[in-house]
Amino acid sequence: MSTPTDASTTEHPPAHHRRIRSFVRREGRLTPAQSRALDALLPRYGAAVAAFAQPTSLFERVAPITIEIGFGDGDNLLAACQAHPERNYIGFEVHRPGVGRLLDRADKAGVTNLRVCSEDAAETLAGSAAEPWIDQAFVLFPDPWHKARHHKRRLIQPAFLDMLAQRMAQGAQLRLATDWADYAEHMAEVCDAHPAFVNAHGPGGQMPEAGDRIETKFERRGLRLGHTIADFDYRRV
Ligand SMILES: C[S@@+](CC[C@H](N)C(=O)[O-])C[C@H]1O[C@@H](n2cnc3c(N)ncnc32)[C@H](O)[C@@H]1O
Numbered sequence: 001m002s003t004p005t006d007a008s009t010t011e012h013p014p015a016h017h018r019r020i021r022s023f024v025r026r027e028g029r030l031t032p033a034q035s036r037a038l039d040a041l042l043p044r045y046g047a048a049v050a051a052f053a054q055p056t057s058l059f060e061r062v063a064p065i066t067i068e069i070g071f072g073d074g075d076n077l078l079a080a081c082q083a084h085p086e087r088n089y090i091g092f093e094v095h096r097p098g099v100g101r102l103l104d105r106a107d108k109a110g111v112t113n114l115r116v117c118s119e120d121a122a123e124t125l126a127g128s129a130a131e132p133w134i135d136q137a138f139v140l141f142p143d144p145w146h147k148a149r150h151h152k153r154r155l156i157q158p159a160f161l162d163m164l165a166q167r168m169a170q171g172a173q174l175r176l177a178t179d180w181a182d183y184a185e186h187m188a189e190v191c192d193a194h195p196a197f198v199n200a201h202g203p204g205g206q207m208p209e210a211g212d213r214i215e216t217k218f219e220r221r222g223l224r225l226g227h228t229i230a231d232f233d234y235r236r237v
Helices: 032-045 049-053 075-083 096-108 121-126 148-153 158-167 181-193 217-224
Strands: 065-069 088-092 114-117 134-140 168-178 197-199 230-236
Touching: 032 096, 032 114, 049 121, 065 075, 065 121, 075 088, 075 096, 075 114, 075 134, 088 121, 096 114, 121 158, 134 158, 158 168, 158 181, 168 181, 181 197, 181 230
Parallel strands: 065 088, 065 134, 088 114, 134 168
Antiparallel strands: 168 230, 197 230
Protein backbone atom coordinates (compact mmCIF):
# COMPACT_ATOMS: atom_id res chain seq x y z
CA MET A 1 0.00 0.00 0.00
CA SER A 2 1.26 3.47 -0.79
CA THR A 3 2.18 5.72 2.15
CA PRO A 4 3.25 9.39 2.20
CA THR A 5 6.85 8.30 2.93
CA ASP A 6 7.16 6.27 -0.27
CA ALA A 7 10.21 7.24 -2.31
CA SER A 8 7.81 7.89 -5.18
CA THR A 9 6.26 10.80 -3.27
CA THR A 10 9.22 12.23 -1.33
CA GLU A 11 12.33 11.75 -3.45
CA HIS A 12 13.52 13.76 -6.45
CA PRO A 13 10.92 14.87 -8.95
CA PRO A 14 10.65 12.80 -12.15
CA ALA A 15 13.44 13.51 -14.62
CA HIS A 16 11.18 15.42 -17.01
CA HIS A 17 10.45 17.95 -14.21
CA ARG A 18 14.10 18.66 -13.51
CA ARG A 19 15.48 21.91 -14.90
CA ILE A 20 18.05 21.66 -17.66
CA ARG A 21 20.97 23.69 -16.37
CA SER A 22 23.44 25.66 -18.49
CA PHE A 23 26.32 24.74 -16.17
CA VAL A 24 27.91 21.96 -14.18
CA ARG A 25 28.72 23.13 -10.68
CA ARG A 26 32.48 22.62 -10.22
CA GLU A 27 33.47 23.72 -6.75
CA GLY A 28 37.17 24.09 -7.64
CA ARG A 29 39.72 25.07 -5.04
CA LEU A 30 39.33 28.39 -3.28
CA THR A 31 42.51 30.34 -2.58
CA PRO A 32 42.74 31.76 0.97
CA ALA A 33 42.01 35.25 -0.44
CA GLN A 34 38.91 34.00 -2.31
CA SER A 35 37.69 32.17 0.75
CA ARG A 36 38.17 35.24 2.96
CA ALA A 37 36.44 37.41 0.36
CA LEU A 38 33.39 35.12 0.23
CA ASP A 39 33.06 35.10 4.02
CA ALA A 40 33.71 38.76 4.59
CA LEU A 41 32.24 40.38 1.50
CA LEU A 42 29.19 38.35 0.49
CA PRO A 43 27.16 40.00 3.29
CA ARG A 44 27.92 43.37 1.63
CA TYR A 45 27.93 42.50 -2.07
CA GLY A 46 25.71 39.40 -2.12
CA ALA A 47 22.30 39.49 -3.81
CA ALA A 48 19.98 36.92 -2.25
CA VAL A 49 17.51 35.22 -4.58
CA ALA A 50 14.56 36.55 -2.54
CA ALA A 51 15.69 40.14 -3.13
CA PHE A 52 15.01 39.76 -6.86
CA ALA A 53 11.30 40.16 -6.15
CA GLN A 54 12.25 43.87 -6.06
CA PRO A 55 15.66 44.15 -7.74
CA THR A 56 15.98 47.93 -7.24
CA SER A 57 15.99 47.26 -3.47
CA LEU A 58 19.44 45.68 -3.91
CA PHE A 59 20.97 49.15 -4.22
CA GLU A 60 20.80 52.28 -2.08
CA ARG A 61 20.18 54.44 -5.13
CA VAL A 62 18.11 54.25 -8.30
CA ALA A 63 20.25 53.89 -11.43
CA PRO A 64 20.10 51.87 -14.68
CA ILE A 65 20.89 48.21 -13.98
CA THR A 66 23.33 46.14 -16.05
CA ILE A 67 23.51 42.40 -15.48
CA GLU A 68 26.28 40.03 -16.50
CA ILE A 69 25.47 36.32 -16.59
CA GLY A 70 28.36 33.89 -16.04
CA PHE A 71 31.00 36.53 -15.32
CA GLY A 72 33.75 33.92 -14.71
CA ASP A 73 36.67 35.70 -13.08
CA GLY A 74 34.76 38.99 -13.26
CA ASP A 75 37.34 40.97 -15.24
CA ASN A 76 34.76 42.55 -17.54
CA LEU A 77 32.27 43.17 -14.75
CA LEU A 78 34.81 44.90 -12.51
CA ALA A 79 36.05 47.05 -15.38
CA ALA A 80 32.46 48.01 -16.26
CA CYS A 81 31.64 48.93 -12.64
CA GLN A 82 34.66 51.23 -12.61
CA ALA A 83 34.10 52.68 -16.07
CA HIS A 84 30.42 53.45 -15.35
CA PRO A 85 29.99 54.55 -11.73
CA GLU A 86 26.62 56.02 -12.76
CA ARG A 87 25.20 52.52 -13.36
CA ASN A 88 24.31 49.66 -11.00
CA TYR A 89 25.66 46.17 -11.79
CA ILE A 90 24.50 42.68 -10.86
CA GLY A 91 26.74 39.73 -11.70
CA PHE A 92 25.66 36.10 -11.76
CA GLU A 93 28.19 33.29 -11.40
CA VAL A 94 27.83 29.82 -9.90
CA HIS A 95 31.59 29.13 -9.78
CA ARG A 96 32.56 30.22 -6.27
CA PRO A 97 36.30 30.77 -6.87
CA GLY A 98 35.33 33.31 -9.56
CA VAL A 99 32.89 35.01 -7.19
CA GLY A 100 35.57 35.18 -4.47
CA ARG A 101 38.10 36.58 -6.91
CA LEU A 102 35.75 39.31 -8.08
CA LEU A 103 34.69 40.28 -4.54
CA ASP A 104 38.29 40.53 -3.36
CA ARG A 105 39.20 42.86 -6.20
CA ALA A 106 35.96 44.87 -6.03
CA ASP A 107 36.56 45.54 -2.35
CA LYS A 108 40.19 46.56 -2.91
CA ALA A 109 39.05 48.90 -5.69
CA GLY A 110 36.35 50.44 -3.46
CA VAL A 111 33.54 49.49 -5.87
CA THR A 112 30.07 50.25 -4.49
CA ASN A 113 27.81 49.83 -7.56
CA LEU A 114 28.00 46.01 -7.66
CA ARG A 115 25.90 43.13 -6.34
CA VAL A 116 26.70 39.46 -6.93
CA CYS A 117 24.42 36.44 -7.04
CA SER A 118 26.04 33.00 -6.89
CA GLU A 119 22.92 31.07 -7.90
CA ASP A 120 21.63 29.92 -11.30
CA ALA A 121 21.01 33.13 -13.23
CA ALA A 122 18.25 31.67 -15.41
CA GLU A 123 16.31 30.43 -12.40
CA THR A 124 16.91 33.58 -10.34
CA LEU A 125 15.89 35.89 -13.17
CA ALA A 126 12.80 33.79 -13.90
CA GLY A 127 11.78 34.30 -10.27
CA SER A 128 12.52 38.04 -10.36
CA ALA A 129 9.98 40.83 -10.80
CA ALA A 130 8.25 40.24 -14.15
CA GLU A 131 8.55 43.90 -15.17
CA PRO A 132 11.22 45.87 -17.04
CA TRP A 133 14.10 46.41 -14.61
CA ILE A 134 17.15 45.48 -16.72
CA ASP A 135 18.77 48.18 -18.84
CA GLN A 136 21.63 46.13 -20.25
CA ALA A 137 22.60 42.43 -20.19
CA PHE A 138 25.95 40.80 -20.98
CA VAL A 139 26.36 37.10 -21.71
CA LEU A 140 30.03 36.72 -22.65
CA PHE A 141 31.38 33.39 -23.81
CA PRO A 142 28.63 31.24 -22.31
CA ASP A 143 29.44 27.53 -22.11
CA PRO A 144 29.18 26.36 -25.75
CA TRP A 145 27.94 22.82 -25.03
CA HIS A 146 29.42 21.83 -28.36
CA LYS A 147 28.04 18.27 -28.63
CA ALA A 148 24.70 18.24 -30.44
CA ARG A 149 23.05 16.21 -27.70
CA HIS A 150 23.99 18.97 -25.21
CA HIS A 151 22.73 21.93 -27.26
CA LYS A 152 19.61 22.05 -25.09
CA ARG A 153 21.89 23.17 -22.22
CA ARG A 154 22.93 26.34 -24.03
CA LEU A 155 21.78 29.45 -22.21
CA ILE A 156 20.64 31.31 -25.30
CA GLN A 157 17.32 29.67 -26.17
CA PRO A 158 13.89 31.05 -27.15
CA ALA A 159 12.42 30.39 -23.67
CA PHE A 160 15.35 32.16 -21.98
CA LEU A 161 14.91 35.15 -24.31
CA ASP A 162 11.14 35.24 -23.55
CA MET A 163 11.93 35.41 -19.85
CA LEU A 164 14.67 38.03 -20.27
CA ALA A 165 12.62 40.17 -22.66
CA GLN A 166 9.87 40.52 -20.07
CA ARG A 167 12.43 42.01 -17.66
CA MET A 168 14.28 44.27 -20.11
CA ALA A 169 13.32 47.90 -20.62
CA GLN A 170 12.45 49.25 -24.08
CA GLY A 171 15.73 49.88 -25.94
CA ALA A 172 17.76 47.84 -23.43
CA GLN A 173 20.84 46.17 -24.86
CA LEU A 174 21.58 42.46 -24.93
CA ARG A 175 25.32 41.88 -25.57
CA LEU A 176 26.47 38.42 -26.50
CA ALA A 177 29.88 37.07 -27.42
CA THR A 178 31.23 33.64 -28.27
CA ASP A 179 34.34 32.09 -29.76
CA TRP A 180 32.40 29.03 -30.91
CA ALA A 181 31.29 29.38 -34.56
CA ASP A 182 28.37 27.01 -34.19
CA TYR A 183 27.09 28.83 -31.08
CA ALA A 184 27.47 32.18 -32.91
CA GLU A 185 25.21 30.86 -35.68
CA HIS A 186 22.77 29.58 -33.08
CA MET A 187 22.75 32.94 -31.22
CA ALA A 188 22.07 34.90 -34.39
CA GLU A 189 19.36 32.48 -35.50
CA VAL A 190 17.52 32.41 -32.16
CA CYS A 191 17.86 36.13 -31.34
CA ASP A 192 17.08 37.37 -34.87
CA ALA A 193 13.92 35.25 -34.86
CA HIS A 194 12.75 36.54 -31.47
CA PRO A 195 10.07 39.23 -31.84
CA ALA A 196 11.25 41.18 -28.76
CA PHE A 197 14.80 41.74 -30.02
CA VAL A 198 16.33 43.43 -33.02
CA ASN A 199 19.90 42.99 -34.18
CA ALA A 200 21.58 46.44 -34.14
CA HIS A 201 23.77 45.29 -37.07
CA GLY A 202 21.00 43.85 -39.23
CA PRO A 203 19.88 40.22 -39.49
CA GLY A 204 22.78 37.89 -38.66
CA GLY A 205 25.04 40.93 -38.20
CA GLN A 206 27.98 40.97 -35.82
CA MET A 207 29.66 43.95 -34.18
CA PRO A 208 32.82 45.00 -36.06
CA GLU A 209 34.71 44.93 -32.76
CA ALA A 210 34.13 44.16 -29.08
CA GLY A 211 33.70 47.86 -28.19
CA ASP A 212 32.08 48.10 -24.77
CA ARG A 213 33.71 45.11 -23.10
CA ILE A 214 37.21 43.99 -22.25
CA GLU A 215 38.91 40.76 -23.29
CA THR A 216 37.88 37.88 -21.01
CA LYS A 217 39.67 34.76 -19.83
CA PHE A 218 37.62 32.44 -22.05
CA GLU A 219 38.07 34.74 -24.99
CA ARG A 220 41.86 34.53 -24.57
CA ARG A 221 41.58 30.75 -24.46
CA GLY A 222 39.50 30.74 -27.65
CA LEU A 223 41.99 33.00 -29.39
CA ARG A 224 44.87 30.71 -28.40
CA LEU A 225 42.95 27.85 -30.03
CA GLY A 226 42.61 29.91 -33.21
CA HIS A 227 38.87 30.58 -32.81
CA THR A 228 37.16 33.63 -34.28
CA ILE A 229 35.28 35.89 -31.87
CA ALA A 230 31.67 36.89 -32.62
CA ASP A 231 30.09 39.84 -30.75
CA PHE A 232 26.36 40.61 -31.00
CA ASP A 233 24.37 43.68 -30.03
CA TYR A 234 20.59 43.18 -29.72
CA ARG A 235 18.07 45.77 -28.58
CA ARG A 236 14.79 45.13 -26.79
CA VAL A 237 12.01 46.46 -29.02
C1 LIG B 1 32.72 29.59 -20.44
S1 LIG B 1 32.62 30.45 -18.93
C2 LIG B 1 32.89 32.15 -19.40
C3 LIG B 1 33.27 33.03 -18.25
C4 LIG B 1 33.54 34.50 -18.60
N1 LIG B 1 32.35 35.15 -19.09
C5 LIG B 1 34.67 34.62 -19.59
O1 LIG B 1 34.39 34.98 -20.75
O2 LIG B 1 35.82 34.37 -19.22
C6 LIG B 1 30.89 30.44 -18.59
C7 LIG B 1 30.59 30.77 -17.14
O3 LIG B 1 29.18 30.89 -16.98
C8 LIG B 1 28.81 30.35 -15.73
N2 LIG B 1 27.39 29.98 -15.85
C9 LIG B 1 26.85 29.16 -16.77
N3 LIG B 1 25.52 29.08 -16.62
C10 LIG B 1 25.21 29.89 -15.56
C11 LIG B 1 24.00 30.21 -14.90
N4 LIG B 1 22.85 29.70 -15.33
N5 LIG B 1 24.04 31.05 -13.85
C12 LIG B 1 25.22 31.58 -13.43
N6 LIG B 1 26.41 31.30 -14.01
C13 LIG B 1 26.41 30.48 -15.06
C14 LIG B 1 29.76 29.17 -15.55
O4 LIG B 1 29.93 28.85 -14.19
C15 LIG B 1 31.06 29.70 -16.17
O5 LIG B 1 31.90 30.29 -15.21
